[in-house]
Amino acid sequence: MNDVVIRVEGLYKIYHPDKPEEVRAINGVDLSIEKGEMVAIMGTSGSGKSSMMNVIGCLDRPSKGAYLLDGVRVDNLSKDELADIRNTKIGFVFQGFNLLARTSAVENVELPLMYDRSGRKGDTKAMAVRALEKVGLGNRLDHEPSELSGGQQQRVAIARALVTEPALILADEPTGNLDTRTSIEVMALFQELNDQGITIVMVTHEPDIAQYMKRIVEMRDGVIRRDVPVLDRRNAKADLEERDALAMAG
Amino acid sequence: MKASRLINIAGKSILKNKMRTLLTMLGIIIGVGAVIVMVAIGQGAKSQIQDRINNLGTNMIVISPGASSTGGASMGAGSSNRLTLNDYDALKRDAVVLTDVSPMMTTFGQLIGGSGNWRTIVNGVSTEYATIRDWDVTSGRLFDEQDQRTMRKVALIGQTVVDNLFEGTDPVGQQIRIRNVPFEIIGVLEKKGQSTSGTDQDDIVITPYTTFKARLGQRSYIPQIVTSTASQMELAAGMREAREILRASHKLSENDPDDVTIRNQADLAAAASGTTDVMTTLLAAIASISLVVGGIGIMNIMLVSVTERTREIGIRMAVGARGRDVMRQFLVESIVMSIIGGLIGIAVGYGSAAIVEKMTGWGTAIAPQMVGISLGFSAGVGIFFGYYPARKAASLDPIQALRYE
Numbered sequence: 001m002n003d004v005v006i007r008v009e010g011l012y013k014i015y016h017p018d019k020p021e022e023v024r025a026i027n028g029v030d031l032s033i034e035k036g037e038m039v040a041i042m043g044t045s046g047s048g049k050s051s052m053m054n055v056i057g058c059l060d061r062p063s064k065g066a067y068l069l070d071g072v073r074v075d076n077l078s079k080d081e082l083a084d085i086r087n088t089k090i091g092f093v094f095q096g097f098n099l100l101a102r103t104s105a106v107e108n109v110e111l112p113l114m115y116d117r118s119g120r121k122g123d124t125k126a127m128a129v130r131a132l133e134k135v136g137l138g139n140r141l142d143h144e145p146s147e148l149s150g151g152q153q154q155r156v157a158i159a160r161a162l163v164t165e166p167a168l169i170l171a172d173e174p175t176g177n178l179d180t181r182t183s184i185e186v187m188a189l190f191q192e193l194n195d196q197g198i199t200i201v202m203v204t205h206e207p208d209i210a211q212y213m214k215r216i217v218e219m220r221d222g223v224i225r226r227d228v229p230v231l232d233r234r235n236a237k238a239d240l241e242e243r244d245a246l247a248m249a250g
Numbered sequence: 251m252k253a254s255r256l257i258n259i260a261g262k263s264i265l266k267n268k269m270r271t272l273l274t275m276l277g278i279i280i281g282v283g284a285v286i287v288m289v290a291i292g293q294g295a296k297s298q299i300q301d302r303i304n305n306l307g308t309n310m311i312v313i314s315p316g317a318s319s320t321g322g323a324s325m326g327a328g329s330s331n332r333l334t335l336n337d338y339d340a341l342k343r344d345a346v347v348l349t350d351v352s353p354m355m356t357t358f359g360q361l362i363g364g365s366g367n368w369r370t371i372v373n374g375v376s377t378e379y380a381t382i383r384d385w386d387v388t389s390g391r392l393f394d395e396q397d398q399r400t401m402r403k404v405a406l407i408g409q410t411v412v413d414n415l416f417e418g419t420d421p422v423g424q425q426i427r428i429r430n431v432p433f434e435i436i437g438v439l440e441k442k443g444q445s446t447s448g449t450d451q452d453d454i455v456i457t458p459y460t461t462f463k464a465r466l467g468q469r470s471y472i473p474q475i476v477t478s479t480a481s482q483m484e485l486a487a488g489m490r491e492a493r494e495i496l497r498a499s500h501k502l503s504e505n506d507p508d509d510v511t512i513r514n515q516a517d518l519a520a521a522a523s524g525t526t527d528v529m530t531t532l533l534a535a536i537a538s539i540s541l542v543v544g545g546i547g548i549m550n551i552m553l554v555s556v557t558e559r560t561r562e563i564g565i566r567m568a569v570g571a572r573g574r575d576v577m578r579q580f581l582v583e584s585i586v587m588s589i590i591g592g593l594i595g596i597a598v599g600y601g602s603a604a605i606v607e608k609m610t611g612w613g614t615a616i617a618p619q620m621v622g623i624s625l626g627f628s629a630g631v632g633i634f635f636g637y638y639p640a641r642k643a644a645s646l647d648p649i650q651a652l653r654y655e
Binding site for chain 1 (some may be wrong): 652
């Protein structure tokens with residue numbers, strides 16, 4: 001059981017309950033994700049995948065149901081306790097990168113460490129530098145977001161998610177703002193991190209991107225419609241090499 | 251989060267918007283500057299009045315006859331005739347704390363001499379009067395013990411008398427007739443200016459009291475005795491001593507009320523500085539209005555800033571900032587901004603005070619504690635007006651803040 005990172009039972013998220021405009025965004029979901037998994041949560045808009053993402057990310061509390069994150073019950077925590085959970089257990093990667101403007105890459109990556117209350121002290125700057133080196137941006141430490149390409153910005157965001165060594169990396173449409181090649185590059189990075197044992201949950205609506213994951217959970221109308229392993233999983237690195245070869249030939 | 255880190259973050263975000271920050275701080279700068287200048291002008295006026303009072307001699311104690319009563323009805327201050335030269339002699343003989351004593355005889359008299367005639371106050375005093383009043387001559391000399399003992403008809407005249415009778419000539423050595431008695435002018439008193447009550451202290455003639463008594467006065471009692479102590483610290487002791495000596499000299503028994511009134515200049519000084527304190531407070535209060543307006547400016551900008559940085563707040567919350575952290579960040583930002591504004595305001599205040607002094611000739615004085623007070627005040631403004639926007643930032647929902655465009 002220690003290997004279960006996310007365990008959700010009978011989860012509901014209901015907006016405006018008992019009113020005519022009641023919306024059951026999550027309508028009874030059971031889900032279990034183990035350590036080392038790489039899961040895509042898919043679905044059209046209105047399927048409940050964003051609400052699912054918010055609850056899993058501890059940004060929001062479920063209306064009903066149990067949620068264990070890394071063995072800790074988190075569905076009934078206070079706002080401040082949720083903030084601490086987000087800080088120590090979850091690394092976020094967003095569609096719009098969400099980096100602080102006019103702030104260097106290192107300082108952006110350092111940000112979660114500034115709010116660390118767990119007492120893990122140390123050289124936060126060195127930790128940030130190491131995380132940036134891990135995503136291949138060791139030579140862009142002092143660049144500000146405006147001086148970086150979209151792919152590089154997303155790498156900074158991934159480094160920020162990694163720096164606290166979280167139990168889970170939660171990515172919300174991380175390739176939504178990127179062109180195809182950069183998207184594959186980012187997926188290559190995610191695959192590399194997953195190979196190192198990091199659990200990754202990604203919300204996406206792009207089937208191509210989902211093919212780089214290990215498991216697909218498809219939602220519709222607030223419930224899970226399909227939960228299947230990816231059979232012919234693609235390797236992002238191999239795809240990149242193939243594209244390069246084609247470009248050379250062309 | 252550590253305080254140094256918070257201030258660091260606040261400093262960075264302030265520097266990101268230099269122009270806006272400067273305009274925001276301008277309110278505080280003007281507010282603090284205005285308070286400093288106003289208080290400086292007020293304090294300057296106060297110290298000028300203090301100087302004027304010190305001119306009278308701050309250690310001076312004035313003894314006047316008290317009230318007499320006839321059949322139980324008090325006749326009011328000065329109605330007793332009990333102050334005599336005997337009392338003066340007793341004070342001279344017995345006083346320890348009181349260093350100088352002088353009787354103060356006074357009359358109005360018509361002067362004839364120089365270019366015409368002039369009516370003024372004539373005082374008869376002892377040689378020690380000059381020390382008590384801290385008064386010297388600008389030309390000629392003061393009268394001495396011998397003049398006093400031999401009742402020589404010598405006179406010191408004030409500048410106003412010089413201006414009216416001896417315009418353009420040196421009066422020292424000339425003759426002047428006081429109530430038709432000829433006196434020799436031996437000195438011109440240095441200018442004292444107006445007293446706090448508005449009388450011209452230079453419109454005066456001073457003679458030895460012995461001469462006064464023999465030539466100008468008829469009555470046996472004297473209206474006042476003035477005396478002084480070596481320092482202001484001893485004033486209370488001096489007043490006590492004068493009271494004891496005079497009670498003994500008047501042979502009053504334990505239960506008899508005092509028959510003299512003893513006052514000092516320090517009390518007068520306190521009253522006068524009280525007035526200027528009120529004025530200073532008034533000026534400062536008016537100036538603080540601009541400080542409040544400056545504070546509202548900070549609040550306005552902080553509210554705009556919270557809206558503008560909604561996404562940043564969302565990011566910070568997503569990576570683990572608690573509401574409290576966000577609140578602290580914005581609060582520190584507004585405090586840092588208002589303290590920097592306060593510091594610049596103090597510099598502006600100092601500069602403006604110097605300019606005011608140069609242009610108007612008014613004295614200004616900036617008490618060092620004003621700097622601390624203004625800094626504290628501007629920090630307070632930062633907290634007060636930064637609180638609402640900071641709260642607003644802290645209460646944002648991270649999901650909505652992240653989606654904010």
